[in-house]
Ligand code: KG4
């Protein structure tokens with residue numbers, strides 16, 4: 001079936017056209033078009049996402065992107081079987097904008113509309129094959145340098161049981177998956193999400209929003225062992241996380257050290273990043289071993305972080321676990337993953353309410 005998917009939960013306006021087949025046993029996706037209009041420049045002066053500005057940008061961008069998708073090239077609106085839209089979690093005014101747009105579109109072209117869960121979508125982004133990149137997004141797409149990582153990205157034959165780590169700006173969740181549709185939450189963050197910690201520490205360092213990629217860029221030149229930041233809850237006998245203490249440790253470090261030069265800031269970035277990566281990798285591998293997993297899945301915006309991808313790839317290799325991570329274009333928010341989640345929901349006959357659900361759970 002062909003799915004036209006819409007994503008507006010935060011600061012990316014995205015529309016994708018995806019062909020889905022294979023059913024629940026062997027879902028397969030072909031990403032015909034994956035368009036993202038980023039609002040980063042709009043929010044940058046404010047150091048974070050301003051919900052009402054984001055809503056206004058979504059309203060402006062949605063019709064433009066839909067036109068740019070050029071549906072006629074793909075058989076027109078009659079070739080679409082399903083429209084999908086994110087209903088949560090996310091920023092309420094942003095979610096409503098996408099939902100209203102999707103409802104109007106569904107009425108206009110007389111097609112069914114299905115709500116999708118943004119975090120389920122991040123999870124299923126592991127099943128998406130590489131799409132044809134759009135020029136607008138090209139500069140943001142990069143490739144994994146390691147051939148081992150590229151192999152895992154191309155391997156969509158994901159074996160269960162699996163452990164999945166979802167790391168985004170709003171969530172840090174560890175899941176045990178018995179199948180594509182059956183999972184249990186092992187733990188999540190008690191305070192800041194991993195991406196949030198990156199963004200907050202970046203702000204402490206005077207770096208622009210979003211902070212994750214900025215810290216990663218600086219960390220390349222720093223020494224990850226130069227400052228011994230805490231690894232919160234790394235040895236706790238559970239699968240919960242807490243990153244706000246780590247952010248405070250960076251704050252205290254900056255308070256106690258003056259006249260920091262470029263290399264000092266690079267060392268702070270590298271040491272902070274290493275502390276987060278250590279916690280995420282150690283707890284994920286421990287969960288995978290405890291639950292007899294065959295595979296480990298990583299996704300969400302923070303999965304774009306190369307240190308995390310590479311160190312989790314190494315850790316899983318040591319224990320002969322299969323490792324899966326999405327192609328770069330599907331780590332941060334996009335609509336192709338919304339189509340994937342909607343396809344699975346459609347097969348399960350699961351219907352989410354078509355209202356904004358800012359705190360929708362996994
Ligand atoms: O999944 P996502 O696009 O949006 C949410 O659902 O939240 O994730 C955005 C988060 C931001 O906090 C951003 O700083 C972080 O992902 N992020 C990164 C990297 N790229 C994006 N964090 C660390 N390293 C990166 N390369």
Ligand code: ZN
Pocket residue numbers: 118122168169300301332333
């Ligand atoms: Zn997201």
